[in-house]
Amino acid sequence: QKEVEQDPGPLSVPEGAIVSLNCTYSNSAFQYFMWYRQYSRKGPELLMYTYSSGNKEDGRFTAQVDKSSKYISLFIRDSQPSDSATYLCAMSGGVKAAGNKLTFGGGTRVLVKP
């Protein structure tokens, strides 16, 4: 079983719709969960990070973590064509004194059509 799994898509939605993305993981040691957006041939851009289980909202973005199910989600409300990108989930095993390596999912490609 892969450590972090993510549906590659593409996920195509009309402008204004809610985009729903998710990842599953197998390593119960993961405690920090992040979502990055990556445009083609660019670096990942940090969108959201959450610690342990729960919800976090930032503007049009809502991140959810369910550690009991090893399942995380990202929702994008009122989607825009500029939201078209690949969305990567990433997670780490908690805070270490000297930094945390991130384990990434393979990314979901999202297309928002005008």
Add this chain to the structure above:
Amino acid sequence: EPEVTQTPSHQVTQMGQEVILRCVPISNHLYFYWYRQILGQKVEFLVSFYNNEISEKSEIFDDQFSVERPDGSNFTLKIRSTKLEDSAMYFCATGRLQETQYFGPGTRLLVL
């Protein structure tokens, strides 16, 4: 807004040659990382660096790789003898706190 910068943006090299990839972290960041992404594959962790030493490295980060922060600002990744399979996008990431990492735009390395 401060950003992580990387140079060069593209590098083409011959197999067996040495390459040095450079990163300028955000100024008050303490944690430094290198990741790579082979075309069509996941972003993979290579190494983390804190307090002027390697804190963790992956199996990929073998003896042909090294990192340093020679002048207290630039953070470099050296690949001593490049192989065809080293062709990838290399990302530097930095963080002020352990739990957040901000990525640079990447260096696209092509080994011929």
